[in-house]
Amino acid sequence: MARLLIVEDDEGIRVPLARALEREGYVVDGVASGEEALRLAAGDGDEHNLIIIDVGLPGVDGLEVCRRIRAQRPAVPILFLTAQDGELDIVDGLDAGADDYVTKPFRVSELLARVRAHLRRNASPDLSEAGDIRIDRAARRAWRGGDELELAPKEFDLLALLVAEAGRVVTRERIMAEVWDENWFGSTKTLDMHVSWLRRKLGEDATDPHHLMTVRGVGLRFEP
Ligand code: CA
Numbered sequence: 001m002a003r004l005l006i007v008e009d010d011e012g013i014r015v016p017l018a019r020a021l022e023r024e025g026y027v028v029d030g031v032a033s034g035e036e037a038l039r040l041a042a043g044d045g046d047e048h049n050l051i052i053i054d055v056g057l058p059g060v061d062g063l064e065v066c067r068r069i070r071a072q073r074p075a076v077p078i079l080f081l082t083a084q085d086g087e088l089d090i091v092d093g094l095d096a097g098a099d100d101y102v103t104k105p106f107r108v109s110e111l112l113a114r115v116r117a118h119l120r121r122n123a124s125p126d127l128s129e130a131g132d133i134r135i136d137r138a139a140r141r142a143w144r145g146g147d148e149l150e151l152a153p154k155e156f157d158l159l160a161l162l163v164a165e166a167g168r169v170v171t172r173e174r175i176m177a178e179v180w181d182e183n184w185f186g187s188t189k190t191l192d193m194h195v196s197w198l199r200r201k202l203g204e205d206a207t208d209p210h211h212l213m214t215v216r217g218v219g220l221r222f223e224p
Helices: 011-023 034-042 062-072 087-095 108-122 153-164 172-180 189-201
Strands: 003-007 027-031 050-054 078-082 100-103 127-130 133-136 141-144 147-149 169-171 212-215 219-222
Touching (some): 003 011, 003 034, 011 027, 011 108, 027 034, 034 050, 034 062, 050 108, 062 078, 062 087, 078 087, 078 108, 087 100, 100 108, 127 153, 133 153, 141 153, 153 172, 153 219, 169 172, 172 189, 189 212
Parallel strands (some): 003 027, 050 078, 078 100
Antiparallel strands (some): 127 133, 133 141, 141 147, 169 219, 212 219
């Protein structure tokens, strides 16, 4: 599981945020100062997979923390928490090497979505998993729990796309373009057929699916 570092001196933000992230299954280290963050980030322990930094920290400020961590860890996703009217914070934050920012006050669900997106982007592009489904794109193999799924090529492509975007709606247009043909026009009956085959292979009840969800009028969503 991914290990996250939160650097935020405001306990009223740090503590509930850490709790929300832990509920998502992440291991979370929360610290209140830049000094502690730098000490942890430089340690020999498990490397953090993503770092959330408040810009306004006492002592070593968030920008400097970001710059120093970035110098050592060029690839780690860094997310900034900025003040509401902190336009300068945002620009400076991106200059200092942050990948993204969230403006306070933020909705926890929004921050969680950003965290997921950055972790996914940073993970191996060939391997993805959601719930008990695991996908190896390079080997074109898929598993449900310990059992390998026997999928036709389009079924595999469809499942791989939905799992990579797990929890989010993928539009029918995007599915048709990415799984079938980028110049595809016309009926999505083919997609409907593949969805029902795929549901059967995933052991879903077609009348009451819990994983491969139809979002009426929009597309599909894989729910882990
Ligand atoms: Ca602060």
